[in-house]
Amino acid sequence: QEDLEALIAEFQNLDAKKTQVIESSCPPPSPRLNGSLSAHPEKDELILFGGEYFNGQKTYLYNELYVYNIRKNSWSKVEIPNPPPRRCAHQAAVVPTAGGQLWVFGGEFASPNGEQFYHYKDLWVLHLATKTWEQIKASGGPSGRSGHRMVACKRQLIIFGGFHESARDYIYYNDVYAFNLDSFTWSKLAPSGIGPAPRSGCQMATTPEGGIIIYGGYSKQRIKKDVDKGTLHTDMFLLKTEGAGREEDKWAWGRLNPSGVKPTPRSGFSIAIGPNNRSLLFGGVHDEEEEESIEGDFFNDIYFYDIGKNRWFPGQLKGPKSEKRKRRRGRQGEAEGAGDEEMEKQPPQGPVEIVKEVVADGTVMTIKQVISGPAEEKERSESEEDEEDGALGQQVEPCPRSNAMLVVKHGVLYVYGGMFEVGDRQFTLSDLYSIDLHKMEEWKVLVEMDPKAQEWLEESESDEEEDDMEGAEGGEEEEESSEEESEDEGGEEQHPSVQPDEKHADYLSRTEQYWIKLARSNMGPDAKEKKVVKVAHAMAKTFYEDSV
Numbered sequence: 001q002e003d004l005e006a007l008i009a010e011f012q013n014l015d016a017k018k019t020q021v022i023e024s025s026c027p028p029p030s031p032r033l034n035g036s037l038s039a040h041p042e043k044d045e046l047i048l049f050g051g052e053y054f055n056g057q058k059t060y061l062y063n064e065l066y067v068y069n070i071r072k073n074s075w076s077k078v079e080i081p082n083p084p085p086r087r088c089a090h091q092a093a094v095v096p097t098a099g100g101q102l103w104v105f106g107g108e109f110a111s112p113n114g115e116q117f118y119h120y121k122d123l124w125v126l127h128l129a130t131k132t133w134e135q136i137k138a139s140g141g142p143s144g145r146s147g148h149r150m151v152a153c154k155r156q157l158i159i160f161g162g163f164h165e166s167a168r169d170y171i172y173y174n175d176v177y178a179f180n181l182d183s184f185t186w187s188k189l190a191p192s193g194i195g196p197a198p199r200s201g202c203q204m205a206t207t208p209e210g211g212i213i214i215y216g217g218y219s220k221q222r223i224k225k226d227v228d229k230g231t232l233h234t235d236m237f238l239l240k241t242e243g244a245g246r247e248e249d250k251w252a253w254g255r256l257n258p259s260g261v262k263p264t265p266r267s268g269f270s271i272a273i274g275p276n277n278r279s280l281l282f283g284g285v286h287d288e289e290e291e292e293s294i295e296g297d298f299f300n301d302i303y304f305y306d307i308g309k310n311r312w313f314p315g316q317l318k319g320p321k322s323e324k325r326k327r328r329r330g331r332q333g334e335a336e337g338a339g340d341e342e343m344e345k346q347p348p349q350g351p352v353e354i355v356k357e358v359v360a361d362g363t364v365m366t367i368k369q370v371i372s373g374p375a376e377e378k379e380r381s382e383s384e385e386d387e388e389d390g391a392l393g394q395q396v397e398p399c400p401r402s403n404a405m406l407v408v409k410h411g412v413l414y415v416y417g418g419m420f421e422v423g424d425r426q427f428t429l430s431d432l433y434s435i436d437l438h439k440m441e442e443w444k445v446l447v448e449m450d451p452k453a454q455e456w457l458e459e460s461e462s463d464e465e466e467d468d469m470e471g472a473e474g475g476e477e478e479e480e481s482s483e484e485e486s487e488d489e490g491g492e493e494q495h496p497s498v499q500p501d502e503k504h505a506d507y508l509s510r511t512e513q514y515w516i517k518l519a520r521s522n523m524g525p526d527a528k529e530k531k532v533v534k535v536a537h538a539m540a541k542t543f544y545e546d547s548v
Helices: 002-016 374-388 463-471 483-488 504-523 529-547
Strands: 022-026 036-039 045-054 059-069 074-079 091-095 101-105 108-110 117-119 123-127 132-136 149-152 156-165 170-180 185-188 203-206 212-224 227-241 251-255 270-274 278-289 294-306 311-314 352-360 363-371 405-409 412-422 425-436 443-447
Touching (some): 036 091, 045 101, 045 425, 059 108, 101 156, 170 212, 270 405, 278 412
Antiparallel strands (some): 022 074, 045 059, 059 074, 123 132, 227 251, 278 294, 412 425
């Protein structure tokens, strides 16, 4: 800890030599994850701060400030005297006060070998109009932590959860603090009711009434010496106040039981507030813990949570507008423009939900599927003919990833960076994608990168990993992917139906990955892969036989 504090002080001495603001155009920022991406409240700009990068041998931490000009699709680097020390896994929130303020709290600094951590408990504000950093020193705030969440709510910053890790132990938090943006004072809230268990990396959003919504997150606990058990949380809570959100008001936790199609269990997802009173979740990873290793299943899907209706639904691409041609994946279920209401207004001939229970290898699985109606089947077959003719161009999309930086500006979602793993190798990203959340037609590539070109200093690369990388750039993998993969992205409602005259073996080969994913999400992260596959095959067989 003392070594890390000395290293941080050394970096701060270097930063202290900067005496003037220097703003210069630059290439896109280098690859990183666990930084913060925020929207300027008055300009068409995005603000990137901090983050980390690991090249196989060394961990790099950043405190650089980059500004992305949305209209010009250009980056600039802004060097401001006396910035916060280098960090990642912090939180940033923007308020419109005095031309805009970017508030930053907490985060962590890691030693170059990535084995020691220092957790910050400092609070900073970047005055966007004057381009000056200011450290706010106020007592009574949260302890040092990273992986927490922070939102601006009615002239307060509300902070929840996070974790602190040392060489000997770790602790996860579920406490709630409020920082008053008028009096510059901290207060620890003591809500009534049963709140979330301690966790980090959850989704945190505000309601129009001034409440706070918490979903998901990750925590671990030590079950015996040198053995930790991780938990992917999927529960949801509402923290609300009986008054106007003042410090003296009483706060209370309440459990939420949302309807719709919830996100599959995951950690490392990214969050943002979208238009139409909806929060959204992007990407993440579901780790499969084997006896000697951890394999990650990374995601690049979007889930929306309608705050007013207390309902989850998967975001689905419609594809570019066309009179004759429609993308197969963009059609089923949740068309984004009319929102989730379309599912509720289906005519009698539309999709029908079937609930089945399958018993396999001592495990009882409940399958809820939506079977396409005749009109949808006809529409799908026409679309498939179009694809066979090569008429549809390939759809661009971000490759699956976790710990990306996310922000929404003018109804457009921007996704920057993050990481994914192949075997023992980590790929850190520096690409930038956007999608119009009002239209949900297609992703746009604003900054490209080739993950395969990234340096990696470990010697354990294998030819197999290189082969696995063929589909890592997003978009290209669709050409060789099986049909069920393209139908699987929307969650449980997008199920692969049985085609006429299709044999069981053909059906299984086409849909195996879908059933494995469904079985895995039901059985939990601790299930062995062989058992997951066995249960998935039994589910597929039962569904096939019933459908036939």
